[in-house]
Structures are given as structure tokens and as C-alpha cells.
Amino acid sequence: MKNTDSYSDIIRSLESFQSIEAPERIRQKVINHWITVDEKTKPSYTSFFAVRIAVIVLSLLVLGTAGVVVASENSKPGSILYPIKKKVEQIKVFVTQDKAKKTDLQLNNANNSLNEIKDSAKENKDTELNNATKEYERDVKGAIDTAKKSGSEDILNKTQNTLQTHTEKLEEVKTIVPTQAQQAIQNAINASEKGKEEVKSNNGTGNTNNSSNANSNAEIKENGNSQNDSHGKK
Amino acid sequence: MLSWIKRHASKFSKKSDGVLIKKAQAGDRNAFGNLYLKYLDAIYRYVFFRVNFNTPDAEDITELVFQKAWENLGTFKNKDGNFKAWIYRIAHNTVLDHYKKQRTTKLDEYIEDASESLEEIIGNKMKTQAILVALDTLSDEQKQVVTMRFMEEMSHKEIAHILEKKEDAIRALQYRALKQLRELLKTYEEYR
Numbered sequence: 001m002k003n004t005d006s007y008s009d010i011i012r013s014l015e016s017f018q019s020i021e022a023p024e025r026i027r028q029k030v031i032n033h034w035i036t037v038d039e040k041t042k043p044s045y046t047s048f049f050a051v052r053i054a055v056i057v058l059s060l061l062v063l064g065t066a067g068v069v070v071a072s073e074n075s076k077p078g079s080i081l082y083p084i085k086k087k088v089e090q091i092k093v094f095v096t097q098d099k100a101k102k103t104d105l106q107l108n109n110a111n112n113s114l115n116e117i118k119d120s121a122k123e124n125k126d127t128e129l130n131n132a133t134k135e136y137e138r139d140v141k142g143a144i145d146t147a148k149k150s151g152s153e154d155i156l157n158k159t160q161n162t163l164q165t166h167t168e169k170l171e172e173v174k175t176i177v178p179t180q181a182q183q184a185i186q187n188a189i190n191a192s193e194k195g196k197e198e199v200k201s202n203n204g205t206g207n208t209n210n211s212s213n214a215n216s217n218a219e220i221k222e223n224g225n226s227q228n229d230s231h232g233k234k
Numbered sequence: 235m236l237s238w239i240k241r242h243a244s245k246f247s248k249k250s251d252g253v254l255i256k257k258a259q260a261g262d263r264n265a266f267g268n269l270y271l272k273y274l275d276a277i278y279r280y281v282f283f284r285v286n287f288n289t290p291d292a293e294d295i296t297e298l299v300f301q302k303a304w305e306n307l308g309t310f311k312n313k314d315g316n317f318k319a320w321i322y323r324i325a326h327n328t329v330l331d332h333y334k335k336q337r338t339t340k341l342d343e344y345i346e347d348a349s350e351s352l353e354e355i356i357g358n359k360m361k362t363q364a365i366l367v368a369l370d371t372l373s374d375e376q377k378q379v380v381t382m383r384f385m386e387e388m389s390h391k392e393i394a395h396i397l398e399k400k401e402d403a404i405r406a407l408q409y410r411a412l413k414q415l416r417e418l419l420k421t422y423e424e425y426r
Binding site: 004006007010011013014015017018020021022023026027029030031033034035036 | 263264266267268270271274275277278279282283289293296297300365380384385386387408409412413415416419
């Protein structure tokens with residue numbers, strides 16, 4: 001009816017009152033009085049599974065048919081299906097509840113990104129290289145967060161060891177790529193190193209060679225999966 | 235895209251008001267506790283501005299609102315409207331009852347107290363005290379519209395439903411309130 005543009009400063013001031021919250025003592029009182037101990041401590045599985053079901057349904061709607069998803073699995077950076085592949089990877093991580101499996105998936109995604117870094121760098125594809133580096137950094141960060149949240153020494157060790165392998169692999173790649181690609185590789189190395197240190201400090205054990213990690217399905221596999229196969233054929 | 239999915243999935247998946255209400259109506263205290271926590275801040279803010287920023291009164295009335303909601307939950311019909319509108323309606327009536335019982339308010343004292351504690355939240359965008367004084371000069375209806383519209387981000391339709399008025403009337407109240415606030419703040423700036 002009437003334009004409120006001329007009152008935008010007043011409206012902004014009024015909106016700033018949105019940050020007013022009820023005193024904490026009332027919130028505590030509500031929790032103590034209304035929420036039972038079980039409810040306070042138990043995870044909300046209903047909500048949890050509902051989120052995952054919703055994600056799956058929405059993902060299928062957004063991503064179209066399952067065929068597209070399957071077809072995207074072998075896609076490479078720059079391909080039209082590549083963004084779908086990356087989203088599928090993220091969704092798989094999101095819907096995985098088990099911390100160990102989740103970390104594995106994230107490290108595996110990091111491993112895929114690492115191979116994409118290597119391929120993009122070798123082929124002088126700067127945009128793809130930068131994108132793959134960002135993906136790698138994100139995957140590593142995700143894996144570290146999950147490992148830390150798990151509080152499990154095994155998971156932390158596995159993450160630490162995998163990242164150590166990543167660093168070594170990246171150092172190797174750095175020596176064989178053109179100069180202009182080296183900075184991106186260095187960024188990935190920094191992400192891996194930083195992650196490793198973060199996990200190490202969180203773990204406290206400093207274990208860098210846990211034998212149980214030797215079989216980690218998240219470890220670097222030169223040509224160990226379909227993504228790597230496609231790279232390996234080049 | 236994932237963030238979009240997460241955002242919408244979380245909206246979709248959160249125990250909806252409907253589910254919680256149904257459980258609460260069956261006597262599930264946890265379900266009601268979750269509804270309570272969900273609407274606590276919004277109802278507190280609404281009451282706080284209606285009782286002239288008197289924190290103790292705002293706390294007492296907020297608790298009373300939810301107590302009434304729990305006692306009358308059986309009368310709430312899910313299909314007739316949303317819980318949000320219903321609880322705001324209870325808050326509105328509870329504040330009116332409060333004023334019937336206790337008409338006098340030490341406004342200046344409360345404004346001073348409130349502006350001191352809110353200054354940190356609001357920063358220096360505009361003098362908090364001036365806004366609070368200006369807000370207090372609004373009619374009760376104008377104050378409600380301004381609170382619900384700009385602090386709770388409700389639509390004109392939602393506000394109209396709660397206050398049982400037409401949307402045009404809400405827009406008119408909003409416009410007059412903003413105009414009045416502008417004039418008062420202008421005067422404040424000139425005289426300070």
C-alpha cells in the first residue's frame with residue numbers, strides 16, 4: 001500500500017531487536033520442567049532419519065534419474081556430469097551416520113579430488129585444478145571435523161595417516177607439474193598438512209603409523225576406483 | 235546445492251508443529267517442551283515490548299502464556315490455523331489481562347534499564363533509548379504490528395489473523411507507526 005523505503009533506517013533498527021532473547025534461566029527452567037532426561041540426552045532419530053529421507057527424495061528430484069547419477073560417477077572435471085558427481089559425493093557423506101564410515105567416505109572423496117588435482121595439473125587445466133583443490137580442501141576439512149567429533153583414536157589415526165600419504169603424493173605431483181600449477185598443489189599440501197596437525201593435536205597420540213590403518217579403504221589407491229581408473233588410462 | 239537441500243530438508247524434517255501439537259495434546263510434556271523452546275524467544279520479545287521493556291514482567295507473562303497454552307491445548311484445532319498465531323493470541327490476551335490488573339508502569343525506569351542492556355545489542359545505529367521512547371508513544375496496536383512485522387518478520391496476513399483485522403488495516407497501522415517513529419526520532423535528534 002505505502003512504500004516503506006523511506007523508513008529503511010528505522011526498520012533496520014527495529015530489526016536489530018530480533019537479537020533479543022529470553023533470559024537463559026527461563027530456557028533452563030523449560031528444559032528442566034518440560035523435557036525429560038531421556039529426551040534431553042537421546043539423539044533425535046526421528047528428526048535425523050527424516051532429514052536423510054528428505055535429502056534422498058530431494059536429491060533424486062534435483063538430480064533427476066538414478067541413471068544420471070550413475071553416469072556421473074566416471075565424469076571428470078569440466079564434464080557436464082562432474083558437478084552432479086561431486087554433489088552425489090556430498091550427499092552420500094551427509095546421509096552417512098556412522099562416524100567411521102563417514103570419515104572413510106570423506107577421505108575417499110579427498111582422494112578422488114587429489115587424483116583430479118593431479119590430472120588437471122598435468123593437463124594444464126587451471127580452472128579445473130583450482131576447483132579440484134578447493135574440493136580437496138573441503139573434503140579434508142570435512143574428514144577432520146568428523147574424525148574429531150568421533151573422538152575415536154582409530155579414526156583419528158586413520159585420518160592422520162591418510163593425510164600423511166596425501167601430502168607425500170601431492171609433494172610428488174608438485175615436482176612434475178608446470179610452475180603455474182604448483183601454487184594450487186601447494187595449497188592442497190597446506191590443507192593436508194594443516195589437517196594432519198589438527199588431527200594429531202586432537203588425538204594426542206601423534207601416531208603416524210598405525211597398522212590398523214594399512215587397510216583403510218580411504219587410503220590413496222593409485223588406480224583403485226572407477227575415478228582413478230579413468231585417470232589411470234590417460 | 236547441498237546447502238539448499240539441507241536447508242529445505244531440515245525445514246521439512248523438523249518435527250513439525252502439527253506433530254508436536256498432536257503429541258502434546260495427548261499429554262506428551264516433551265513435545266510441549268519442544269514447542270515452548272521453539273517459540274520462547276519470539277513470545278518473550280513480543281511481551282517485552284508490550285510491557286514497556288519491564289524484564290521481570292516480561293518473564294512472568296511469558297511463562298504464563300505457555301502455561302495457558304498447555305492448559306488450553308485441547309481447544310486448539312490444528313486444521314483451523316497455525317500454532318504460532320494461536321500462541322500469539324494467548325500472549326496478546328495475557329498482556330491485556332496484565333494491564334487490567336496493574337495499570338501503572340514505571341516507564342522511565344524501565345526504559346533506562348532496557349536501553350542500558352540493549353545498547354550493546356543494537357550498537358550505535360541509533361540511540362536505543364530514543365527508539366524505545368519512540369516505540370512507547372505508539373498505540374498498543376501500532377506497537378504490536380511493528381513488533382510482529384519487523385522483529386518477528388511476520389507477513390501482513392499472519393498479523394491480520396492474530397489481531398483479527400484486515401490486511402489493509404495492518405498495513406495502515408504499520409505505515410502510521412513508522413511515520414510517527416520517524417517524526418519522534420527526528421525531534422529527538424534535533425533536541426539532543
